[in-house]
Amino acid sequence: MQDLLYFVQQLINGLTIGSAYALIAIGYTMVYGIIGMINFAHGEVYMIGAYTALIAITGLAAFGIAWLPLVLLVALVCAVIVSSAMGWAVERVAYRPVRGRHRLIPLISAIGMSIFLQNYVHLAQGSRNMGFPLLIEGGFRFGAADSFQTSISYMQITIFITTLVCMTALSLFISRSRTGRACRAVSQDLGMSNLLGIDTNKIIAATFVIGAALAAVAGLLLGMYYGSIDPLFGFIAGLKAFTAAVLGGIGSIPGAMLGGIILGISESMTSGYLSGEYKDVVSFGLLILILLFKPTGLLGKPEVEKI
């Protein structure tokens, strides 16, 4: 019984962190799906989302506003707006001017953008850890009082539900809306979409913005979950989300969701049964294995080289 409870606990932790990874991974996978390039500044966009949320929360606290739903809503809206603007700027500055050139060039300009943003936050906010208030406290506990108890915090439930809502909204947007339809068309044949009168620049910018907005949501959630943030907050999370995107099949949106969940669970299982120090080893080991044996990822289709 106790073993089972312990296992369930790891599963819950894994689902929580995995769904947040999935939110970030969407940004990688959508951008790749449309222009075939990895947005290496995406982790930084996520980090800036977390910082913006923290600043908003601190600001509201200074004014004495403590009504939780309002605080969360304001933090979320601020984070989404600032990160979206950042995502748009990354596309404008680092991608659009060099689009159509050799693939390495946008890659390098994106890495440059990432370094710039990281150091900008270093300068503006200092390099030290900043405490992130845990706004959502409490939770449920299961199991006998004298042995191991499985706990689900309200924070974990919030993360899980928010992710679910975002993913559903995104799926509906892509499959039903006019802009979503144009996104799919552009990802299949950019030249033809252009010829048919779709403003492809706008669509590409939109994918960066959507990815950034979801990353901002993840930034707020994970900031609260971990309890502290620093300017390197986006680096590891970005790598993990990238791994999740590749694992699920980069370019595929359901793939990113699946990849995030698998990665989260395998990490928490490693921490729970082996040691917390091995969890990064396991996730990046997983990345290497998937690249070796199924480079297109779990849900990715074998890519036909575009002519």
Added chain:
Amino acid sequence: MLEVRNLSMRFGGLLAVDQVSLNVQEHEIVSIIGPNGAGKTTVFNCMSGFYAPTGGEILFQGREIQGTPDYKISRLGLVRTFQHVRLFNKMTVVENLLVAQHRHLNTNLLSGLIKTPNYREREQKSLDRAAYWLDRVGLLELANREAGNLAYGQQRRLEIARCMVTEPQLLMLDEPAAGLNPAETRELNQLIISLKEDYRVSVVLIEHDMSLVMEISDRINVINQGKPLASGTPDEIRHNDDVIKAYLGEA
């Protein structure tokens, strides 16, 4: 409507198109024919903005368009197809037609999220237009199939429908009958004639299928080795000695 004057296109040392001229009037079907490698598609690519020609002028409704990027040209109402089918294979048939009307449905993201009446009305209009053209090319029953799963002839017709929902003035078809069986070619014939008669568009056509060319063209331009060889009505071309020589070789 469209006038090409002394068009030349040089790729390094190769002069692929040399001083080709042609013109297209309103509501007219003009064909470009010639042996393989004559430079027909290159002329097309210059006209549609895929290449910037190295010499000559292209006027579309009195406006010089040579060197203008292809997507801008298509917005002027000059729309083309390619030799190989380029549908959005993973989208459904009707989605292919809806997405082509994206520009006409110029609305912002917000009105889509809250589904304003205006948004719904336009969406309905584009759906109606898509349904109309699907019916017109005989694909209405297949509207919700994935475009990539259609038979080849159906894909060809869908491509033409997709061009037509953008309401072009001039349609450029690059070998539309390639790979079609005789029955499908006949259907295509009728479709192209009806585009001219019923929808008042002009058509420029590259085609190897002589029966199709002779039957539907108002005028024919023959190109050989990048140079203009002859131009005239189908009857004139049929009896032109130079053309016969180019096609059959010298006796």
